[in-house]
Amino acid sequence: xxxxxxxxxxxxxxxxxxxxxxxxxxxxxxxxxxxxxxxxxxxxxxxxxxxxxxxxxxxxxxxxxxxxxxxxxxxxxxxxxxxxxxxxxxxxxxxxxxxxxxxxxxxxxxxxxxxxxxxxxxxx
Amino acid sequence: xxxxxxxxxxxxxxxxxxxxxxxxxxxxxxxxxxxxxxxxxxxxxxxxxxxxxxxxxxxxxxxxxxxxxxxxxxxxxxxxxxxxxxxxxxxxxxxxxxxxxxxxxxxx
Numbered sequence: 071x072x073x074x075x076x077x078x079x080x081x082x083x084x085x086x087x088x089x090x091x092x093x094x095x096x097x098x099x100x101x102x103x104x105x106x107x108x109x110x111x112x113x114x115x116x117x118x119x120x121x122x123x124x125x126x127x128x129x130x131x132x133x134x135x136x137x138x139x140x141x142x143x144x145x146x147x148x149x150x151x152x153x154x155x156x157x158x159x160x161x162x163x164x165x166x167x168x169x170x171x172x173x174x175x176x177x178x179x180x181x182x183x184x185x186x187x188x189x190x191x192x193x194x
Numbered sequence: 195x196x197x198x199x200x201x202x203x204x205x206x207x208x209x210x211x212x213x214x215x216x217x218x219x220x221x222x223x224x225x226x227x228x229x230x231x232x233x234x235x236x237x238x239x240x241x242x243x244x245x246x247x248x249x250x251x252x253x254x255x256x257x258x259x260x261x262x263x264x265x266x267x268x269x270x271x272x273x274x275x276x277x278x279x280x281x282x283x284x285x286x287x288x289x290x291x292x293x294x295x296x297x298x299x300x301x302x
Contacts, residue, residue: 115281166237169243173244176225178226179291180228180243181228181240
C-alpha cells in the first residue's frame with residue numbers, strides 16, 4: 071500500500087521560498103507521475119504541477135514562474151519549491167500520486183493516492 | 195484555460211436521498227473528468243475518473259456520467275458517511291488539471 075507523507079516548515083516569511091518534500095513509502099517512485107496540490111483555508115483545490123520520475127514536469131500556468139518540482143529517485147522523494155511567497159500562498163499543501171490511463175485516443179491523469187497534507191502559513 | 199463550474203455549491207439532503215451534482219466545462223473536454231470527495235481536515239479521495247469509471251473500492255451508489263461540457267455525479271442513496279465536499283477535475287493535462295469550485299453536501 072503506497073503512502074505519501076509531506077514534510078517541511080510550517081511557517082515561511084513573505085518573499086522567501088517555500089520548500090516541501092513528499093516521501094513515498096510502500097512502493098517505488100519510478101514509473102509514476104507525482105503531483106502537488108494546495109488548498110487555501112476555507113477554499114477549493116488548486117493543482118500546482120506534476121513531475122514524472124524521469125524528471126519531466128508540467129506546471130499550472132498561473133504559478134509556473136514561481137514553481138519548481140524535482141524528484142530524487144534514490145530517496146523515493148519529490149519536492150516542491152515556490153518562490154517569492156505572499157500571504158496568498160498560505161494553504162494546506164498535498165502531494166499525490168498521478169495515475170495515468172491510456173486508452174485509444176485518450177490519456178487520463180488523475181490523483182489516486184494522496185498524502186495527509188501539511189499546513190504552510192506565510193507570515194512575518 | 196478550461197474553467198469548471200459546479201452546481202449547486204451547497205446542497206442540503208437527507209439520508210436515503212438521491213443526490214446529483216453537476217460540473218460544467220467552459221469548453222469540451224470529452225471524458226476527461228474525475229470526481230473527488232473531501233471530508234473536513236482530510237485529503238481528497240478519488241471516486242470516479244474518465245467521467246464514469248468507478249475507482250476500486252468506491253461504493254456502487256456513486257456513479258458518474260456525461261461527456262463534452264456537462265457532467266454529473268450521482269449518489270443513489272445518500273449515506274451518513276457521504277456528507278462531504280465534492281470536487282470535479284478535468285484530466286487533460288494541458289494546460290492545467292483544473293478543479294471545480296466544490297459542492298458541499300450537508301445534512302438536512
